[in-house]
Amino acid sequence: MIRTGEQYREALLQEREVFVGGERVADVTKYAPFRRPIESFVAQYDAKHSAELHDVLTWTDPDAGTFDISFLIPKSHDELRAKGAAFAEFAKLSYGCLGRGPESMAALMAGLEESCEWFEQWGEGNHQKVLDYCHYVRDNDLFVTHALGNPQSDRSKQSHQQDNPYLHLKLKEERDDGIVIRGAKQLATAAPFADEVIVFPNGRTFGPGDEEYCLCFAVPTTASGLKMMCREPLVMDDCLKIYDHPFSSRYEEIDALLVFDDVFVPWDRVFFHNNLFAANNMRFMTSVAAFSGHLSTRRAAIRSSLTVAAAMELCKSVKTADFPNVGELLGRIAALQKALEALVFRAEEDPRVAENGTYFVNPDALTASGLLYPDFYTTMLETIKRTGAAGLMLTPTQADFSGEAAEFAETYFAGADGMRGSDRVQIAKLAWDLVGGPIAQRMNHYERFYIGEPMFVGNFFSKSVELNEGRELFERVIKEGKESQE
Ligand SMILES: Cc1cc2nc3c(=O)[nH]c(=O)nc-3n(C[C@H](O)[C@H](O)[C@H](O)COP(=O)(O)OP(=O)(O)OC[C@H]3O[C@@H](n4cnc5c(N)ncnc54)[C@H](O)[C@@H]3O)c2cc1C
Incomplete structure (x- = not known):
């Protein structure tokens, strides 16, 4: 039903x-x-x-x-x-x-x-x-x-x-x-x-x-x-x-x-x-964490994708995006977003099949995403703050664009390339609602803890993660070192 x-x-x-x-x-x-x-x-x-x-x-x-x-x-x-x-x-x-x-x-x-x-x-x-x-x-x-x-x-x-x-x-x-x-x-x-x-x-x-x-x-x-x-x-x-x-x-x-x-x-x-x-x-x-983690990872990728887009549009609206220092910061958070997407892709495209035929998302990609996302997301929010500067604060309300001083609001809150004040302010308000609006800090806090106590998750991951290639290389170089002594 x-x-x-x-x-x-x-x-x-x-x-x-x-x-x-x-x-x-x-x-x-x-x-x-x-x-x-x-x-x-x-x-x-x-x-x-x-x-x-x-x-x-x-x-x-x-x-x-x-x-x-x-x-x-x-x-x-x-x-x-x-x-x-x-x-x-x-x-x-x-x-x-x-x-x-x-x-x-x-x-x-x-x-x-x-x-x-x-x-x-x-x-x-x-x-x-x-x-x-x-x-x-x-x-x-x-x-x-x-x-x-x-x-x-x-x-x-x-x-x-x-x-x-x-x-x-x-x-x-x-x-x-x-x-x-x-x-x-x-x-x-x-x-x-x-x-x-x-x-x-x-x-x-x-x-x-x-x-x-x-x-x-x-x-x-x-x-x-x-x-x-x-x-x-x-x-x-x-x-x-x-x-x-x-x-x-x-x-x-x-x-x-x-x-x-x-x-x-x-x-x-x-x-x-x-x-x-x-x-x-x-x-x-049990499969509880793996199954709920699949959903959370997908949600995190969607949320962070919107956040990076908002950062970029905010900078475009006042043409700071063309400064190389701002462009670098935006490029870095776009890279974090792409890393999250890659983990989602790996999770779903390199699944594990249990004896009973159940398909599980790749556990390492899933946990890596859960452990990394809080820091990635925090960096995205910091980038919005660092690049948005005063524009994030100086935002009137929708009512100002239809109120007594609407003409002034449209004119003096204007953005680059003829962007109307109401359009620029809408972008800034959206970005601020992600970063500092009433529910923003709670959401950021949620991202850090939804996976459970990171101490348990990280500690378990350090014991369970598959690092076969790295371990083989490690053994090889140790062996080479020992042999070179003989
Ligand atoms: C916004 C939000 C929404 C949430 N939603 C849900 C939900 O819907 N359902 C749900 O069940 N949970 C939910 N949680 C809870 C979340 O799972 C927990 O916050 C998380 O598991 C951490 O536990 P805690 O908050 O009790 O922190 P604590 O266990 O009190 O940890 C606090 C600090 O002390 C350290 N610490 C604690 N105990 C030890 C110890 N024995 N040894 C060493 N260090 C220790 C921790 O590492 C941490 O740094 C939510 C949390 C938040 C913030």
Whole structure:
């Protein structure tokens, strides 16, 4: 099934506990800071029904019917490529600003389904539970959020050593029909906009004594006792103009701490618990990270492509692009963009095929992209600042170009080669919305951390990366050195 935007919006009317600024939000669809982000997610759902994108964004299976292609487990190279192409189209819908839209978690759910057998070792029937849940989400086209980390509280201590034993999410009670859990998890992007939340550990964070904190489960966001404590919205109303803030006006996807205040989870939604090994290795032993990383890599390439184009157009608008020093900076960020595109290409065109026939994007290219992108993107933003200079700051609003002093605005904000003031300012405002607008810093921060804690990812990569040619050369030169001594 493919939901329409309206069906998605209707589901959001179900009662849920969302808190912002000390108050409970009565209806998330009517709350001003959430209205336009929800519109953006509605548009994502509707795009799957559009004549132009339906065939790209959806997949039809004789047994399962038609579903969002993000849920597909690719069993051929063409299917892997089709997913990549769809991820790019999804990203374009929001200019790569929505990191955790429905398709993002759908991609992750496909990785979970691909790995469902892995869960059997943690309890008889667990693989079926995971499979059933993944199909439930896919077949109802649900929007899932995830909260994988523990609250920062005191990072020098393990979960069981925190002053409050229920600060980090913990098993409180095992019952015949399921478990009761209490405590908090972070950081659930888009939680108030989601239908379901899945919790699983995302790194090697648990040690002996933490067993009851090792949980992998799913519940609806409407579950009794689940409280979503949102950060302060970066855009407080729904009045920003697209001309003035093309991204901030629409894509504030919000983040939340999830507090599970004695939430009941039935057994069919508990995928493992009390299991240190499973908790510390799920990220590294299942397909979840590879599948969601494929989407993220495609999104990163789209977002950075727009960012480089914006930098170039900004410099063209006042003809600084022709200065060789500015041209060099622009050339360097274009090179970073091309490097990202090359990694995406390598990821999809040099896939790995598992014994069960699943096609995976090249793991090294995927991780390299995830590890490098935050620095590349930061360099792109710095280049916009360095080259845009005062032009980024001195920007009136769209209203100024139709207001009392419109003629002066058009004349004196003009750009090079007869560019009208309103046209030049629009470019500058777009660039500033990427760099310093209301949601810009959050997006940059997101790019650094969406892959998970870089420490875990980088460390794992240093052990798993394929460097066969380099190693052979290393051995050869060592051997040559030894032989030359003899
Ligand atoms: C905008 C944004 C959106 C996000 N969205 C989501 C989401 O939707 N779902 C989700 O689950 N997560 C999400 N995250 C969380 C993200 O996965 C984490 O930020 C990331 O995994 C890092 O964990 P942390 O923030 O708890 O940092 P910490 O683990 O607290 O790390 C802070 C610093 O301390 C260091 N450090 C911490 N512990 C140790 C240690 N034991 N040894 C050595 N050094 C240590 C780290 O290297 C780092 O430099 C989001 C984060 C951001 C910023």
